[in-house]
Each structure stands twice: as C-alpha cells, then as structure tokens.
Amino acid sequence: xxxxxxxxxxxxxxxxxxxxxxxxxxxxxxxxxxxxxxxxxxxxxxxxxxxxxxxxxxxxxxxxxxxxxxxxxxxxxxxxxxxxxxxxxxxxxxxxxxxxxxxxxxxxxxxxxxxxxxxxxxxxxxxxxxxxxxxxxxxxxxxxxxxxxxxxxxxxxxxxxxxxxx
Amino acid sequence: xxxxxxxxxxxxxxxxxxxxxxxxxxxxxxxxxxxxxxxxxxxxxxxxxxxxxxxxxxxxxxxxxxxxxxxxxxxxxxxxxxxxxxxxxxxxxxxxxxxxxxxxxxxxxxxxxxxxxxxxxxxxxxxxxxxxxxxxxxxxxxxxxxxxxxxxxxxxxxxxxxxxxxxxxxxxxxxxxxxxxxxxxxxxxxxxxxxxxxxxxxxxxxxxxxxxxxxxxxxxxxxxxxxxxxxxxxxxxxxxxxxxxxxxxxxxxxxxxxxxxxxxxxxxxxxxxxxxxxxxxxxxxxxxxxxxxxxxxxxxxxxxxxxxxxxxxxxxxxxxxxxxxxxxxxxxxxxxxxxxxxxxxxxxxxxxxxxxxxxxxxxxxxxxxxxxxxxxxxxxxxxxxxxxxxxxxxxxxxxxxxxxxxxxxxxxxxxx
Ligand code: SF4
Numbered sequence: 001x002x003x004x005x006x007x008x009x010x011x012x013x014x015x016x017x018x019x020x021x022x023x024x025x026x027x028x029x030x031x032x033x034x035x036x037x038x039x040x041x042x043x044x045x046x047x048x049x050x051x052x053x054x055x056x057x058x059x060x061x062x063x064x065x066x067x068x069x070x071x072x073x074x075x076x077x078x079x080x081x082x083x084x085x086x087x088x089x090x091x092x093x094x095x096x097x098x099x100x101x102x103x104x105x106x107x108x109x110x111x112x113x114x115x116x117x118x119x120x121x122x123x124x125x126x127x128x129x130x131x132x133x134x135x136x137x138x139x140x141x142x143x144x145x146x147x148x149x150x151x152x153x154x155x156x157x158x159x160x161x162x163x164x165x166x
Numbered sequence: 167x168x169x170x171x172x173x174x175x176x177x178x179x180x181x182x183x184x185x186x187x188x189x190x191x192x193x194x195x196x197x198x199x200x201x202x203x204x205x206x207x208x209x210x211x212x213x214x215x216x217x218x219x220x221x222x223x224x225x226x227x228x229x230x231x232x233x234x235x236x237x238x239x240x241x242x243x244x245x246x247x248x249x250x251x252x253x254x255x256x257x258x259x260x261x262x263x264x265x266x267x268x269x270x271x272x273x274x275x276x277x278x279x280x281x282x283x284x285x286x287x288x289x290x291x292x293x294x295x296x297x298x299x300x301x302x303x304x305x306x307x308x309x310x311x312x313x314x315x316x317x318x319x320x321x322x323x324x325x326x327x328x329x330x331x332x333x334x335x336x337x338x339x340x341x342x343x344x345x346x347x348x349x350x351x352x353x354x355x356x357x358x359x360x361x362x363x364x365x366x367x368x369x370x371x372x373x374x375x376x377x378x379x380x381x382x383x384x385x386x387x388x389x390x391x392x393x394x395x396x397x398x399x400x401x402x403x404x405x406x407x408x409x410x411x412x413x414x415x416x417x418x419x420x421x422x423x424x425x426x427x428x429x430x431x432x433x434x435x436x437x438x439x440x441x442x443x444x445x446x447x448x449x450x451x452x453x454x455x456x457x458x459x460x461x462x463x464x465x466x467x468x469x470x471x472x473x474x475x476x477x478x479x480x481x482x483x484x485x486x487x488x489x490x491x492x493x494x495x496x497x498x499x500x501x502x503x504x505x506x507x508x509x510x511x512x513x514x515x516x517x518x519x520x521x522x523x524x525x526x527x528x529x530x531x532x533x534x535x536x537x538x539x540x541x542x543x544x545x546x547x548x549x550x551x552x553x554x555x556x557x558x559x560x561x562x563x564x565x566x567x568x569x570x571x572x573x574x575x576x577x578x579x580x581x582x
Contacts, residue, residue: 015350015439019547024526027201028230028237042549062351065384066547067526068286070204070302091355091386092286096302145188145316156212159308165213 001101001150003125005082007055011116016043016059017066018093022075024067035071036078053080056120060086060111064093073097083122085110085129085139098146101154105129105139113137124150168322169411170357170389173297176409177280185420187319195222195274196309197265197283201229203241205284206248208307217252218313224256225249226268231260231521234529263494263520266290266462270374271496273403277392277410282309287462287544289380292360292388293373294396295410299387320386321420323353326362329428334579337372338464338542338562340364341379342433344425346443354384356420359413364427365390370399371468378463379544382440432578434540435560438548446565449575453485455537457570458551460491460518461525464542464563467500473567474506476581477513483573489531491518514570527551533558540569 020042022035029035040047040057057063057076063086064072073096076084083103087110097104103124110129113136114120121130125147127139142150149155167175167182175183177191198205209217217223225245233239242260249257262268265283269275269291277295281288284306291298301315309315327340345352358380365373373390380388390396392410431445459465459473470492482488490510492498498520501507511517516531518524524531525543533539533556541551542565546558561569564578571581 017547019550023549025528028235028241030203042554062354062384065350066286068284068300068302069201070304088351088354092300092302095305099304155304159212159311163213163311
C-alpha cells in the first residue's frame with residue numbers, strides 16, 4: 001500500500017451502487033484485464049478513458065451499496081485507484097476493497113469539499129486530505145484490524161501465513 | 167445482550183461481546199453463488215487446498231440458471247468440478263432456484279445460525295432468527311479455508327411496525343415505506359431488528375421479504391425474534407439442533423423507531439433508487455411495458471397466489487409483458503399444485519425457470535432503453551434489469567399483477 005497518494009479527483013454523488021461501479025451483465029468475466037475495462041461504467045461510460053493509475057475517487061454517502069460482487073472492488077484495484085474517499089461506504093464493498101488492499105477512507109463532508117478534476121493528496125495512514133490550498137478534510141481513523149490488512153497488501157497474504165503457506 | 171450478540175458470542179466461543187468489538191466466528195453454513203468464481207480463485211490464491219468443512223458449504227447455480235452465455239456455462243462447469251473435487255454435497259444445480267429460498271425450503275435457515283452467503287440479501291434469514299449476512303468472494307474463500315470469519319459486532323436498531331395492515335398493503339409496502347422514510351444508508355454497518363404488533367399478521371414469506379429488503383437500508387443483518395409463526399414453519403423442515411436466543415430486558419438499542427402502518431397506502435419505489443418511495447397513487451396511469459414477479463423478495467407461493475387471484479379468468483394488457491419467475495423449485499411445484507401456474511399462464515404470463523433471471527439484469531426479461539417495468543424485486547438502480555435508461559418501479563406482488571392486468575400503474579387495493 002502507498003502511504004501517500006496524489007492524483008486527480010473523480011467526484012461522484014451519493015448511493016453509487018455496485019451496479020454503477022461494475023454492471024451486472026459483466027459479472028461473468030473473471031480475468032482482471034477484462035474486469036478493468038468496465039470500471040464505473042454504469043455511472044460514467046467514459047471513466048476508463050480518463051482515469052489514470054493513482055487517481056482518486058471521491059463520493060458522497062453509501063458508495064458501493066448494493067450487491068456483494070467483489071468485481072466492484074477488483075475493477076477499481078485493476079484501474080489502479082489511489083484511494084477512495086466517501087462519506088460512508090456500503091458494508092460489503094468496504095470489506096471487499098480492504099481485503100484486496102484498496103484504501104477506503106470514511107471522510108465526513110468530502111462529497112462537497114472536492115471539485116471534479118482537482119489534484120488531491122491523501123495520507124492514507126493519518127487520513128489527511130489536501131488540495132492545492134492545503135488541508136481540506138480529515139478521514140475517520142481506521143480500526144487497527146483494517147489497517148493491518150491494508151498494510152499487509154490485502155488479506156490473502158495474512159490467510160496464507162495462517163495456513164502455514166509461504 | 168441482544169439476541170444477535172449472544173449468537174455471535176457463542177459462535178466466537180466467548181461469554182459475551184460488546185458493540186464495536188471484532189470477533190472471529192465459526193460459520194454454520196457458507197453459501198457461494200455462481201456469479202463468483204473469484205471465490206474459488208481466492209481460495210487457491212490464499213494457499214487453500216482442502217475446504218475446512220465441506221458439509222458446511224452450499225453452492226448455488228441460481229444467477230445464471232440456466233446459463234445464457236458460454237462464459238456463464240464455463241463458470242458453472244468450474245464450480246461443479248470444485249464441488250466434486252472438494253466433496254461439497256450441497257450442490258444446488260440449475261433446477262433448484264434462488265439461494266435464499268432454497269435455504270429456507272431445505273431447512274438450512276434456522277434460529278441461532280451464522281449463515282454467510284456471497285449475496286447481499288442474506289439478511290433474509292433474520293426472518294428465522296439467524297445471523298445472515300452477505301460477503302464478497304474473498305471473505306467467503308476465507309471461510310472455505312478456515313471455517314471462520316471476522317465480524318464487527320454491530321450497533322442494533324429496532325424498528326417497530328404497529329397496527330393492522332389495510333387491504334392491498336403488504337410487508338413489501340411497509341418495508342419500502344420505512345426505507346423511503348429512513349434512507350438507503352440509514353443502517354449501514356448496523357443490524358436491524360423488526361418488531362411490533364403488525365408482525366403477528368405476517369407470514370414467514372412476508373417476513374422474509376421484509377428482512378430481505380433491510381439490505382436496501384444498508385443493514386448488515388436483520389432479526390425477527392422467532393415466535394409461533396416461525397416455529398410452525400420450521401417444524402417440518404429443520405432437522406438440525408438449534409438454539410433460540412433472546413434479548414435481555416433493558417437492552418439499549420442504538421435507535422428505536424415506530425411506524426404506524428394502519429393507514430398506509432400501497433407504496434412504490436420510483437426510479438432509480440430504493441429510497442425514492444411514494445404512495446402508488448402518485449403514479450396512477452403510467453404505462454408499464456413489463457411487469458415482473460419473482461426473486462428472493464417477491465417470488466414465493468404467497469406472491470404467485472395473490473397474482474393468480476387478481477388475474478383469475480382475466481388476461482393481461484396486450485401492450486404489457488408479464489414475466490413470472492418462481493423463486494425455487496419447491497415454490498414452482500407448490501404453485502403448480504395449487505393451480506396458480508395454470509391461471510397465470512392462461513392470463514398471459516411468461517414463465518421463466520426458478521432462479522434470479524432478470525432481477526440482476528443478465529438475462530431472461532431484460533429491459534430496453536426507455537421501457538418501464540414494475541417489479542416485485544428489491545433494486546431499481548440504473549441498469550439493474552437491463553438498459554440504464556430502463557425505468558424500474560418496485561412494488562408489492564399485488565401491485566405488479568394489477569399493473570400487468572391494466573398495462574399501467576394502478577392501486578392494487580382496488581383489485582383485492
Ligand atoms: S433474486 Fe435478485 S436479489 Fe435475489 S439473489 Fe437473485 S439477483 Fe440477488
């Protein structure tokens with residue numbers, strides 16, 4: 001996990017569900033390169049043309065609500081999202097993303113504080129969010145448990161170790 | 167402690183738990199849907215070789231039943247092989263139906279159970295006093311590998327429904343009303359308990375619809391204290407031993423809300439979010455291209471019964487399609503036995519094999535751009551049932567059947 005990420009903000013509204021992050025009709029695809037092609041397609045069909053690795057997604061409340069499809073987290077990881085900042089997250093999406101090592105930060109008010117296209121710097125560990133003018137928001141601290149999963153680059157490595165596999 | 171906390175404490179091998187604590191719980195039943203081949207991949211990526219306890223794993227071929235593309239067919243093929251290789255005997259193939267209904271039909275949903283499925287609507291099983299919750303593929307793979315999964319002990323909200331339900335108003339209407347009032351993110355990360363005098367009038371089928379929809383207010387799990395209605399349903403079905411937990415008197419809920427439903431009108435969630443809820447009367451006369459009756463929310467025998475009652479001896483509007491999907495094989499057989507299938511087919515219904523069908527917009531009843539659908543399912547996000555410009559209204563099975571009859575949105579209470 002990158003501790004400090006800097007990238008362009010892509011701002012979305014509230015209740016962005018997993019069908020918008022990754023449409024149901026593509027759930028049958030299983031290869032990461034294919035899954036990456038449909039990131040955010042239900043919310044912005046041109047998203048993947050504009051998004052660069054390291055860029056940051058910003059949203060209002062309940063980002064990732066809806067279905068349990070891990071594809072929603074896989075597709076954002078595959079396009080190289082630097083971090084996702086939202087006022088709150090759908091519960092299953094939150095677990096899925098953390099399990100894959102994608103940093104999600106719960107950031108009160110963030111949906112109204114960021115302009116689409118501006119450059120943000122996020123300190124994933126301390127939770128501070130800054131733009132050109134300076135610090136603009138502070139994310140809620142992550143639980144130790146979650147931070148440990150992120151710091152390990154996702155949960156798969158932790159389970160491998162638990163199973164006694166190198 | 168709350169019943170949910172006692173249940174989690176037992177599963178974690180602890181005397182007690184507190185809100186916010188992270189506990190590692192043994193899982194009684196883990197379900198995988200055919201959408202998530204990633205589960206198998208994650209299992210092997212984590213170094214899994216043998217599934218921890220194959221008797222506690224169930225595999226559902228429901229979302230792609232039967233497959234409509236070669237890729238879907240191939241995903242199912244790999245899943246079957248995984249079950250055979252791992253000795254997973256509970257392989258629910260394409261004839262069986264939607265996971266949540268199959269679990270209820272087969273007595274695999276019961277009080278005190280920790281039930282985890284790769285499906286967000288696993289909250290459905292709160293109707294039986296189980297801790298049902300949805301997870302993604304990698305979390306499920308962790309259960310395959312270790313038999314356990316971590317949970318944060320949630321805050322618990324109590325929602326009471328009081329009063330007698332008016333004619334033409336169902337559990338679907340009251341839960342839509344609650345979601346409309348409270349918002350789609352009201353219960354994110356939290357558990358919701360349903361209680362109140364109205365519940366005594368609700369069948370297990372209706373309670374399942376209610377708990378199912380708690381997902382649409384963000385709930386992690388839902389709960390209804392098992393009572394005589396629950397026990398009458400479980401009696402014939404559940405063969406395993408189970409424990410009914412009860413909440414201690416004086417337990418402090420994170421919030422408690424009461425709705426009086428005695429004057430409620432039939433409700434609709436209008437496009438394109440589940441909390442965009444109105445009285446059905448706001449949309450009277452709106453043309454409907456497709457009426458859809460099915461899913462783990464609204465495809466049970468009670469739902470087909472009300473549709474058959476409304477359409478008995480009549481025919482649907484020629485400008486409307488009526489797609490009916492029984493939630494499971496058991497539902498299909500019982501509805502056939504009771505004559506509902508005959509009635510609905512004669513009335514112009516198009517039947518689809520038990521499963522998820524167009525509920526998630528992959529096949530068997532998709533919407534074209536600009537079409538309007540009224541459905542007994544649980545989600546109306548853009549693109550959920552086909553084209554992102556399709557307009558989806560969520561309503562009760564009665565509202566769906568009445569709209570199919572007239573070709574437009576009507577007040578179902580006029581047809582009961
Ligand atoms: S019927 Fe619909 S909501 Fe239920 S499990 Fe299937 S796709 Fe999900």
